[in-house]
Amino acid sequence: MSEAQFDLIDHLHARGFIHQSTDLEGLRAHLQERPRTFYLGFDATADSLHVGHLQGLMLMRWLQQAGHRPILLIGGATTRIGDPSFRDESRPILDQAQIQANIAGITRTFGRYLQLGEGAGLVVDNAQWLDGIGYLQFLDQVGRYFSINRLLTFDSVRQRLEREHSLSFLEFGYTLLQAHDFTELARQHDCTVQLGGADQWANIINGVELGRRRDQRALFGLTMPLLTSSDGKKMGKSVNGAVWLDEQRLSSFDFWQFWRNCDDRDVARFLALFTELPMSQIAELTRDGGAALNQAKVLLADQVTTLAHGLEAAQLAREAASGVYGAGEDSGLQSLTLSRAVLQPATLAQALVQAGVQPSRGAVRRLAEGGGLRLDGELVHDVDAPLPAGTLQWRLSLGKKRHYRLTID
Structure with missing residues (x-):
């Protein structure tokens, strides 16, 4: 970590991670003094x-x-x-079984990015202390230190009220629970730094203030910029839905393709945020544009997919992407397998509708007419022609960004 050891805060700032801090210079000195414990929260939605x-x-x-x-x-x-921060509606309430299943799912992801276990990182559930706290105890330990007047000034609350959208008492109290989380982690694990997105600023401030006023403990908060792509889309979303990190929810090929197809304007920023390449190398890779920028996108996709799914998955995804255009293997492609018995009639148009990748036969015809439908790299013109008899498999491309392995048996 030679880059980071020079000055960690400057390093993080250069890579685009820092938006606000409760005390940036104090945090710099705090992190330089000795190893510290920090946390970031994830709701199990x-x-x-x-x-x-x-x-x-x-x-x-x-x-x-x-x-x-x-x-x-x-x-x-x-x-x-449910955190009400910058939401116009309450989130759906999940039952305990769903929450536990979600916790198990997202915990799998953590180990790809962080060292966990004894002497390393921890995964902690705030139900350990919140499930057992009584209402009067919570008011005494936490509630007395907060002013309703001040809470009403926070943007996440004020915007909901100004738009006359419902804000339940449960949601209103969320910021107090998060403040309690911070101070409880400080008490149990000597955790002194909270990370969060820019929309968590008010919640983080409240935790820092609770630690100072009640416990006389110096705590620090650091927020990251809210991240959107250059076309204004929120990160984590694509035309086909969420871009999941778990391969059980999204294939490594589709994950790789998401990064390979990013906007040219985002390449340098994404390389800085989502890879560990030195900033000097990133500047060199993205300096000239054109074909060099396309190679930088491939490197971005390789690097991010390797972190999320492993080196082998990234290599297979890259080979599959080449295979879409006539070379390489397609083992990393998302599979669409349909039975000929359920296809009436057994045509490509009906297959795409049955697989749920197109809404209607008319949509398939329009896609083909626009030159956006290929089987094994060849343009398809007649989507209503009968499919050949027997079990067959093709590489299927819908436009430039959606690719599948289609099997009809």
Whole structure:
């Protein structure tokens, strides 16, 4: 970690991780003094993390490699409430079985990015202390230190009220629960730094203030910029839905393709945030544009997929991407397998509708008419022609970004 050891805060700032801090110079000195414990929270709303969480995981990775200890706090308790920050509606309430299944799913991802276990990083569930605390005890230990007047000034609350959207008492109290989380981690694990997205600023400030006013403990907060692509889309989303980090939810090929197909304007920024390549190399890779920039995108996809799924998966995905255009293997492609018995009639148009990748036969015809449909690299013109008899398999391309292995048996 020679780059990070020079000055960790400057390093993180140069790579684009720092948005706000409760005391940046104090934090710099705090981290330089000795190894510290820091945390980032994740609510268990799905059984996989997505690329919107990747910025935080990479920030934690840099901090751990610089000698600090990460805590991944899973909101087993707070997931049942839902963070109202910059949301217009309440999140759906999940039952305990769903939450536990989601915790198991997202915990698998952590080990790809961080060293976990004895003497390394920890995975902690806030249900350990929140499930057992009584209401009066919580008011005494936490509630007395907060002013309703001040809470109403926070943007995440104020915007909901100004738009006359419902804000439940449960949601209103979320920021107090998160403040309690910070101070409880400080008490149990000497955790002194909280990380979060820019939308968590108010929640982080409250934890820092609670530690100062009640416990006389110096705590620090650091937020990352809210991340969007240059076309304005929120990171973690694509035209086909969430870009999951768990291969059980999204194939390594589709994950690789997401990064390979990013906007030219995002390549340098994404290389800085989501890979460990030196900044000097990133500047060199993205300096000239054109074909060189396309090679930089391939390197970006390789690097990010290797971290998320392993080197072999990244190599297979890259080979499969080449195979879409006539070379290499397609073992990394997402599979679509259909029975000929359910296809009535057995045509490519019907197969794509049956597989759920196109809404109607008319949509398939329009895609073909626009030159956006290929089998094994060859343009398809007649999508209503009968499929050949027997079991067959093709590489199927819908436009430039959606590729599958299609099997009809």
